[in-house]
Amino acid sequence: xxxxxxxxxxxxxxxxxxxxxxxxxxxxxxxxxxxxxxxxxxxxxxxxxxxxxxxxxxxxxxxxxxxxxxxxxxxxxxxxxxxxxxxxxxxxxxxxxxxxxxxxxxxxxxxxxxxxxxxxxxxxxxxxxxxxxxxxxxxxxxxxxxxxxxxxxxxxxxxxxxxxxxxxxxxxxxxxxxxxxxxxxxxxxxxxxxxxxxxxxxxxxxxxxxxxxxxxxxxxxxxxxxxxxxxxxxxxxxxxxxxxxxxxxxxxxxxxxxxxxxxxxxxxxxxxxxxxxxxxxxxxxxxxxxxxxxxxxxxxx
Numbered sequence: 001x002x003x004x005x006x007x008x009x010x011x012x013x014x015x016x017x018x019x020x021x022x023x024x025x026x027x028x029x030x031x032x033x034x035x036x037x038x039x040x041x042x043x044x045x046x047x048x049x050x051x052x053x054x055x056x057x058x059x060x061x062x063x064x065x066x067x068x069x070x071x072x073x074x075x076x077x078x079x080x081x082x083x084x085x086x087x088x089x090x091x092x093x094x095x096x097x098x099x100x101x102x103x104x105x106x107x108x109x110x111x112x113x114x115x116x117x118x119x120x121x122x123x124x125x126x127x128x129x130x131x132x133x134x135x136x137x138x139x140x141x142x143x144x145x146x147x148x149x150x151x152x153x154x155x156x157x158x159x160x161x162x163x164x165x166x167x168x169x170x171x172x173x174x175x176x177x178x179x180x181x182x183x184x185x186x187x188x189x190x191x192x193x194x195x196x197x198x199x200x201x202x203x204x205x206x207x208x209x210x211x212x213x214x215x216x217x218x219x220x221x222x223x224x225x226x227x228x229x230x231x232x233x234x235x236x237x238x239x240x241x242x243x244x245x246x247x248x249x250x251x252x253x254x255x256x257x258x259x260x261x262x263x264x265x266x267x268x269x270x271x272x273x274x275x276x277x278x279x280x281x282x283x284x285x286x287x288x289x290x291x292x293x294x295x296x297x298x299x300x301x
Contacts, residue, residue, distance in 0.1 A: 004028065004151045007056040008064045009076050009083065011038035013234060014096075014123060015066035017130025018156045020045050025133065025155030032056035057083035057091075062152050064094040066123070069242055070103050077107065089115035092148045096123045098178060098243050100250070101171040108141070108167035117145040120167035122174030125158075126221075127234060134158035138177070140170035175250060178243040179261050184218035185240065185281050186264035192223055193288035202227055202297050225282040229298025237284060238277040240268045 004027050008019040011033040023029045023046055031042040031049050039049040050056045053076045057063055063083055065076050073095060077084045087093070093111055095104060095118065108118040118141055125135040133156050139146065140163045146153075153160050163169040191214070195205040206223050209215050225231060244265040251258040267284050274290065276283045289296050 004061050005059055006030070006062045006064065006152050007032060007050075007060040007083075008066055009033070009053055009056055010066035010068075010072075010096075011035070011042055012066070012068075013127040014130045014135070015064075016042065017127055017132075018064065018066060018096075018123075018135065019047060020131065021133035022152060022155045023047050025151075027152065027155055030056055030060070052081045053077070053079075053083035054081045054086040057086035060087060060091055062092050062094065062149055063087060064096055064121075064152070066096045068239070069097055070099040073097050073099060073103075073107070078110070084111060084114055084116065087114075087116055090117070090148075092117040092119060092145050094119045094121040094149060094152070095167075096121055098122055098174050098246065099171055100246050101168045101175070104167040104171040117142065117148060118167055119145045119149055120170035121149075122170055123157075124174070124177060129158070130156070137161065138163060138170045138173040140164040140167055142166070175243075175247055178240070179247045179258075181218060182240040182244045182247075182268065183260055183264045184216045185222055186267045186284055188216065188219040188222055189226070189282065189285035190267075190288055191219075192226065193285055193292060193294060196296070197292045197294045222280075222282040225280050226285055227297050229296070231276075231279040231283045233278055233280045235281050236278050237268055237271045237281050240281055240284075241265070241272050241277070244268060 006022055006027050007030045008015050009032045011031050019029055019031045029047050031047050033039055043049050065073050067073055104120040111118045119139050121137050121139045123135050123137055129135050135157050137157045137160045142165055163173055192205055196202055210220050247261050267287055270287045271284045
């Protein structure tokens with residue numbers, strides 16, 4: 001059993017799986033979240049819980065910040081009752097949210113000034129892989145930070161990519177991943193909607209495409225949500241409004257054209273404008289359904 005004391009702030013779909021995987025690996029794990037339901041679920045799994053980031057940070061060797069965005073990361077670490085001031089010197093912070101690379105570099109610099117280590121460590125893999133301890137970590141940071149975080153990383157990740165010795169490359173790689181993920185989801189839903197509009201059976205479209213060259217991981221993973229008429233958010237529309245927004249802001253700063261990303265972003269923005277921001281990201285198909293007047297499986301429009 002490892003003697004590492006780890007805290008996971010953010011017990012959502014990914015954070016809960018990460019925290020329970022670390023617990024199963026024998027780490028001393030504390031969970032922190034604003035949701036009492038999430039805290040109760042982690043306690044039921046055998047973990048300890050607290051309600052404030054500063055309390056969560058006390059005596060922690062490692063703090064994993066598994067929240068949604070830059071603003072939440074900022075609040076957890078540096079806001080009122082934030083974790084950074086309470087962490088012991090030499091502790092390592094894992095920033096797991098999808099954030100602009102410049103923000104990751106800024107966080108690393110501020111934490112270094114407080115005697116803390118930082119890993120720019122965005123994650124991928126979904127809730128199922130998180131629960132199985134098989135996420136992918138796109139990490140960058142010092143060799144010392146990686147070494148200190150290793151027991152935790154070994155417990156929660158199937159693959160840990162070491163992309164550089166300072167913050168920034170990890171978040172840059174996650175941005176590239178999210179570009180592809182967002183475009184693939186929007187394109188998958190466009191293709192399925194076209195098939196339905198043209199008279200094809202939605203289930204047959206799924207059966208044929210997943211056995212053909214046009215398939216993608218996102219098509220295979222997200223189209224079943226539509227077929228089941230289940231838009232319970234595993235990853236919400238508003239996540240890709242944010243993440244593709246980061247992609248486009250970076251392209252603007254770099255003077256780099258991103259026409260396909262921009263088109264996909266507009267579809268997620270349209271879905272959010274329709275009131276679908278908190279539905280599963282597959283709900284972007286409802287934009288196409290509304291435009292084309294088609295009925296989706298289960299009677300959705």
